[in-house]
Amino acid sequence: EVQLVQSGAEVKKPGESLRISCKGSGYSFTNYWITWVRQMPGKGLEWMGRIDPSDSYINYGPSFQGHVTISVDKSSSTAYLQWSSLKVSDTAMYYCARLNPPAVADPNFDSWGQGTLVTVSS
């Protein structure tokens, strides 16, 4: 069974750094891209970016380029999303998802993590 398990909820102050994780299991982790999606409170889904775990190639959504960093550790089948300096406006639920099929221009998001709630407040 394909599973993506995300790290737990975080409460941070503005200016702090943060890294959240997404661990894949039940499939060959390096064969499928991982993507991150933001959902602000009461709002819709926003695509943040994706990473190819086989070579760490990344492309970011225009609204997120320069604001977050996506990375991966193949040895632990884990993808990461990190911030160097959080803002109150980063408060949201963050989901990771697997992109399927691999190596196509328009994959679907076929398996999702349970979400990580990030709260940034002074």
Place this chain on the structure above:
Amino acid sequence: SYELTQSPSVSVSPGQTASITCSGEKLEDKYVCWYQQKPGQSPVLVIYQNMKRPSGIPERFSGSNSGNTATLTISGTQAMDEADFFCQAWDRNTGVFGGGTKLTVL
């Protein structure tokens, strides 16, 4: 940047057919996916490549894509189908979501 537009809300009576639309420029040239999200839960893929259903998704969910509009149709809508639905497509290696449609079954 590419945009997908959805109506904010759709209401349907139990047993009737619900249609949720998603519009975008030359959308028929792209593959559209649909995701269902119930309160407090992660999204679930219900339609991919315009009209295909993943394993485990009921047959009452179907999709189409023509011209500038993709449509998710739920036949014989059940109370359990009440949720937010999001369309999604790719444009120049960028993922794009519609704003979402809240389906109310009443």
